[in-house]
Amino acid sequence: MDTRTEEFVNVAIRIRPSLNVLEESIGIKVISETPPILYAVNRQSYTFNNIFTSKASQKDVYNDIVKPLVQKVLLGYNCTVFAYGQTGTGKTYTMGSDPKTYSDPGFIVRTFNEIFAYQEEYKDLEVYVSFYEIYKEKVFDLLSNSKKSLQVKGFKIDGLAQVKVYTPNEAQNLLNIGSKNRHVGDTKLNANSSRSHAIFTMFCNVKNENVKTEAKLNLVDLAGSESVRKTGTEGSQFQEGVNINMGLYNIRRVISALSANMSHVPYRESMITTILQDSLSRTNFVTLVACISPDLLDMSETIQTLEFAQGAKKMKNKPEVNTILQQYKKENPALFERPQLTNSAVKQKATPLKRHYSSTECLATPILPKTSKAINHTWTPMSTITEPLVEPTPFPALSPIVRKCVEVFETTVMKKFDVMLQSHRLAEKCKTPQFPWEKLQNEVSQIVRNEIVQMTGQRPRNCSSPIENHDISNISGVFSEEPSVIAVAKRLDFNETFKKPDIPVKKPSKKHTVASRRSARLSRVLVAPKRQSMRLHAKTSETPKPNRFSKTSSPKKAKKIDDIKKNHLKHILSILNDGNEKELQKLPSVGPKTAVQIRYFRDLHGSFETIADLKKMDSWRANGYQSSDPVITSKRKLQRKKLQHLPKEAIELLKSPTVQHPSHGDIDDKDGEDSKSDYENNSVHSDDDVEEIL
Numbered sequence: 001m002d003t004r005t006e007e008f009v010n011v012a013i014r015i016r017p018s019l020n021v022l023e024e025s026i027g028i029k030v031i032s033e034t035p036p037i038l039y040a041v042n043r044q045s046y047t048f049n050n051i052f053t054s055k056a057s058q059k060d061v062y063n064d065i066v067k068p069l070v071q072k073v074l075l076g077y078n079c080t081v082f083a084y085g086q087t088g089t090g091k092t093y094t095m096g097s098d099p100k101t102y103s104d105p106g107f108i109v110r111t112f113n114e115i116f117a118y119q120e121e122y123k124d125l126e127v128y129v130s131f132y133e134i135y136k137e138k139v140f141d142l143l144s145n146s147k148k149s150l151q152v153k154g155f156k157i158d159g160l161a162q163v164k165v166y167t168p169n170e171a172q173n174l175l176n177i178g179s180k181n182r183h184v185g186d187t188k189l190n191a192n193s194s195r196s197h198a199i200f201t202m203f204c205n206v207k208n209e210n211v212k213t214e215a216k217l218n219l220v221d222l223a224g225s226e227s228v229r230k231t232g233t234e235g236s237q238f239q240e241g242v243n244i245n246m247g248l249y250n251i252r253r254v255i256s257a258l259s260a261n262m263s264h265v266p267y268r269e270s271m272i273t274t275i276l277q278d279s280l281s282r283t284n285f286v287t288l289v290a291c292i293s294p295d296l297l298d299m300s301e302t303i304q305t306l307e308f309a310q311g312a313k314k315m316k317n318k319p320e321v322n323t324i325l326q327q328y329k330k331e332n333p334a335l336f337e338r339p340q341l342t343n344s345a346v347k348q349k350a351t352p353l354k355r356h357y358s359s360t361e362c363l364a365t366p367i368l369p370k371t372s373k374a375i376n377h378t379w380t381p382m383s384t385i386t387e388p389l390v391e392p393t394p395f396p397a398l399s400p401i402v403r404k405c406v407e408v409f410e411t412t413v414m415k416k417f418d419v420m421l422q423s424h425r426l427a428e429k430c431k432t433p434q435f436p437w438e439k440l441q442n443e444v445s446q447i448v449r450n451e452i453v454q455m456t457g458q459r460p461r462n463c464s465s466p467i468e469n470h471d472i473s474n475i476s477g478v479f480s481e482e483p484s485v486i487a488v489a490k491r492l493d494f495n496e497t498f499k500k501p502d503i504p505v506k507k508p509s510k511k512h513t514v515a516s517r518r519s520a521r522l523s524r525v526l527v528a529p530k531r532q533s534m535r536l537h538a539k540t541s542e543t544p545k546p547n548r549f550s551k552t553s554s555p556k557k558a559k560k561i562d563d564i565k566k567n568h569l570k571h572i573l574s575i576l577n578d579g580n581e582k583e584l585q586k587l588p589s590v591g592p593k594t595a596v597q598i599r600y601f602r603d604l605h606g607s608f609e610t611i612a613d614l615k616k617m618d619s620w621r622a623n624g625y626q627s628s629d630p631v632i633t634s635k636r637k638l639q640r641k642k643l644q645h646l647p648k649e650a651i652e653l654l655k656s657p658t659v660q661h662p663s664h665g666d667i668d669d670k671d672g673e674d675s676k677s678d679y680e681n682n683s684v685h686s687d688d689d690v691e692e693i694l
């Protein structure tokens with residue numbers, strides 16, 4: 001009876017009607033019906049047992065997929081039908097568990113109508129129904145009011161209701177009850193998205209004169225595989241998404257293992273495969289209906305589904321595939337023609353872009369391990385497929401803001417673009433349109449800007465539109481735009497847009513304790529670093545010297561810098577005149593003693609008119625160690641250099657008043673606290689020091 005020899009799963013593809021009217025935004029084409037071959041933008045062709053286009057009716061799909069199985073169930077075979085695919089591609093619609101679709105029923109309603117039609121033939125037919133869901137790896141009975149999850153022992157569910165039904169109406173009522181109890185949620189991609197795997201099972205017990213058979217038919221509406229980022233789920237919905245993807249991943253592993261005839265099949269890795277263990281084996285009939293979207297925007301997920309479906313089918317590449325493809329190319333040469341390049345397109349061609357990634361790929365941080373080869377494919381619109389693929393290199397990691405921009409572009413902007421293009425084409429009666437780029441650009445800029453403001457709370461300084469300088473000829477496929485989108489998005493990177501270049505801030509080391517502070521101060525005086533801004537021009541005047549900015553920059557900028565300097569000096573002067581001892585010590589090189597001296601001087605002579613007045617202070621003038629003799633000065637410099645390399649202990653020793661050293665005046669610190677010579681000589685700072693240190 002078992003007709004299958006090589007293929008474990010019967011695989012059908014069902015294509016949902018496109019949400020997009022434009023032909024250019026369709027990424028797949030059915031190029032042959034017998035055998036059913038599908039050609040996708042990744043330039044791969046796929047063959048399945050059945051391909052249902054968007055025009056196929058519910059009845060057509062049922063007749064080809066489930067009807068043959070009903071007979072098998074009545075003969076005692078367990079059968080399972082999975083609806084698998086990206087969220088929003090029509091799994092629930094195909095199963096027909098959504099009450100809204102009862103007018104055009106799906107698999108479930110048609111199946112029990114069919115089974116009861118056999119009552120004449122099978123007099124002792126008993127039909128039981130159970131309906132349950134697996135939500136976050138827990139089993140819930142959808143026919144019971146209890147919200148408690150059920151225990152699973154082996155692959156049996158403890159306490160699951162199995163309701164005997166006698167008429168199709170009774171079965172329909174149970175379906176209604178269960179569907180209302182199901183976990184659904186609102187995501188960005190589907191307002192009524194199933195957040196659980198729902199399993200509607202019909203147990204059929206048949207007693208004939210000689211034989212008694214018991215078998216079941218599982219109709220499984222899997223939750224949609226989803227990119228959490230695309231669905232925009234957060235919090236508990238995000239967790240749901242993770243569980244959904246894990247469950248689907250394990251189903252794929254089980255099916256792959258069975259298809260490859262492996263000895264170990266990982267049933268126990270997730271709840272759904274554990275429960276369906278007795279139905280998922282080579283002795284049963286398994287059908288996979290892979291639901292896909294034809295839209296280019298969904299191509300990454302579509303290709304993943306197609307690759308999985310093809311893997312599940314364990315297909316042997318039939319020779320007809322290539323022949324048909326060649327034939328198709330001959331019949332549709334326009335689709336494979338090299339497009340007429342406009343100036344901008346020629347420019348693009350001159351510097352070929354090695355990476356043509358869909359934004360989905362860039363964004364995808366898949367929860368599921370990569371199983372799809374499709375992730376490496378070029379997303380070129382079908383009409384421009386002419387050249388061999390360039391082996392892509394991995395796309396660099398994108399920062400959150402870039403990801404956001406690309407995401408915004410993908411979800412919002414492209415839809416907007418499609419709508420605008422559509423209405424524009426209609427208005428132009430499909431003539432070559434002069435597309436209102438400027439309008440779109442402005443709107444896009446605004447959207448991206450708003451997103452960034454929302455994300456960061458800051459307003460970007462420069463935010464240009466992701467679509468720049470493109471003419472209509474480049475729009476035959478939206479993905480040709482994407483490298484520029486990413487480039488622009490990169491420009492909007494947080495660091496570039498909002499932050500000034502980072503100036504590394506030196507953190508004080510832990511070793512920098514009170515004990516080491518002394519020698520640190522000492523060496524600071526000895527090796528006074530050149531400071532660019534905090535100079536106290538005590539020697540000459542307060543007018544700042546022209547600097548490299550004023551030379552090179554515009555006069556406006558130089559003036560601004562001068563103003564800043566003037567303000568800075570004013571501020572120092574105000575501290576000198578009004579500051580108390582504590583505030584005075586905040587000035588560079590001014591310690592407690594110098595602060596006291598400044599205060600005394602101020603009380604005696606009144607306030608400083610300029611900073612240069614500091615020189616009038618006795619302590620500034622009586623600098624015993626300053627020499628106008630160039631020989632002595634250079635000697636001192638040499639001494640400083642030597643000291644710089646001395647070990648700390650040696651410097652401490654030199655500082656010690658008991659040690660006689662030739663030029664102790666050199667070993668001054670900020671305050672002179674440690675140097676008795678300060679008091680003895682009444683000399684605190686040299687002019688040099690004032691300039692150098694401040």
Ligand SMILES: Nc1ncnc2c1ncn2[C@@H]1O[C@H](COP(=O)(O)OP(=O)(O)OP(=O)(O)O)[C@@H](O)[C@H]1O
Pocket residue numbers: 015016017054085086087088089090091092093094190192193194195222223224225291
């Ligand atoms: N073949 C089709 N013909 C007409 N409408 C369809 C078809 N497939 C899907 N739809 C419509 O698309 C929408 C989404 O379908 P559905 O809820 O079945 O998706 P789903 O794959 O079950 O999503 P999820 O995994 O999020 O539950 C529904 O409004 C449905 O009516």
